[in-house]
Amino acid sequence: MPPPRTASRTTAPRPPEDRHFVTALARGLDVLACFRAGDKLLGNQEIAQRCHLPKSTVSRLTATLTRLGYLIQVEEGGKYRLGTATLSLGSAMLVRLDVRQVARPLMQELADFAHAEVSLGTRDRLSMIYVENCRSSAPHTASLDVGSRISLTNSAMGRAWLAAATVDDRNALLAQIRDRSETRWPAMQQRIEHAMQDYRSLGVATSFGDWQKNVNAIARSFQPGGGLPPMVINCGGPALRLTQDALLTDVRPRLIEIVARIETALYR
Structure with a gap:
C-alpha cells in the first residue's frame, strides 16, 4: 500500500476559564x-x-x-x-494494553483468510493511530506498522471510530476539521454522512479508494473497557486483490464475528 497521507493535527479546544490547563x-x-x-x-x-x-x-x-x-x-x-x-511513554502504554494480546491471534486469523492487512487502532487528535498490525503472507506494495497514522475522515478505520463516538465527541471533532478544511468541508461532510449510514446498515465503515486511490478497506469499532476510548479493527489492502464485493460479501461477516469475540474475551 502507498504511504499514509499527512493527517491534520491540533490541540483539542478548551474553555477559556479552564485554570487547570497548562x-x-x-x-x-x-x-x-x-x-x-x-x-x-x-x-x-x-x-x-x-x-x-x-x-x-x-x-x-x-x-x-x-x-x-x-x-x-x-x-x-x-x-x-x-x-x-519517549520510549518509556509509548512502551509502557502498549505493554499494558491488554486488548492487543486478546486481538492479535484473531486479527491474524482474519488477515490470513482475507489475504489482507488487519490493524487495531484508535483516535489520536485528528488522525487514527495503529497500536497493532497483522498481515498475511500475500505480497503487499507497502506495510503500515504500529505508530502509523491515517486519516480520521477518509479511512474506514477513522469512519468506524466516528460512528462509535458519542454525539458530542463526534461533533466537536468535526467542528475542528471543518475549521481547518473550509473549502473541502462540504464534500468531506457528505462522505462522512454516507459512512455513518453504511455503518448503521452494514455494521462496518467502508473506504473504497477514499483514503488512497488503490486501497479498499472496511472497519468495525468496539468498546475495549477499562476506561479506554473506542477502538477499531480495520481490514484492507490493494483494490486489485481486495475488491469491494469480496470485502462486503466474504470479509465483513468474519470481521463482525471477530470483533464480537474480542469484546466477549475482554469482558469476561
Whole structure:
C-alpha cells in the first residue's frame, strides 16, 4: 500500500476559564506528537508549521525537550529526532494494553483468510493511530506498522471510530476539521454522512479508494473497557486483490464475528 497521507493535527479546544490547563505542557506534547512514523528528522520550521506555533516558541520547546532527553538534536543541519525518553511513554502504554494480546491471534486469523492487512487502532487528535498490525503472507506494495497514522475522515478505520463516538465527541471533532478544511468541508461532510449510514446498515465503515486511490478497506469499532476510548479493527489492502464485493460479501461477516469475540474475551 502507498504511504499514509499527512493527517491534520491540533490541540483539542478548551474553555477559556479552564485554570487547570497548562498551555506550555500542551505545546511541548504537541511538539513530540508532530513526529510521524515516516519522519527521521524535523527542523524548528517544520515543527512550527505542524504545531501552528511561532518558530521562537518552538525553539524554546525543542531546547527544553532536548535537555530532558525527549528529543535529540542532530548536529548536521540542527534538526531533531525523537529521543530515547519517549520510549518509556509509548512502551509502557502498549505493554499494558491488554486488548492487543486478546486481538492479535484473531486479527491474524482474519488477515490470513482475507489475504489482507488487519490493524487495531484508535483516535489520536485528528488522525487514527495503529497500536497493532497483522498481515498475511500475500505480497503487499507497502506495510503500515504500529505508530502509523491515517486519516480520521477518509479511512474506514477513522469512519468506524466516528460512528462509535458519542454525539458530542463526534461533533466537536468535526467542528475542528471543518475549521481547518473550509473549502473541502462540504464534500468531506457528505462522505462522512454516507459512512455513518453504511455503518448503521452494514455494521462496518467502508473506504473504497477514499483514503488512497488503490486501497479498499472496511472497519468495525468496539468498546475495549477499562476506561479506554473506542477502538477499531480495520481490514484492507490493494483494490486489485481486495475488491469491494469480496470485502462486503466474504470479509465483513468474519470481521463482525471477530470483533464480537474480542469484546466477549475482554469482558469476561
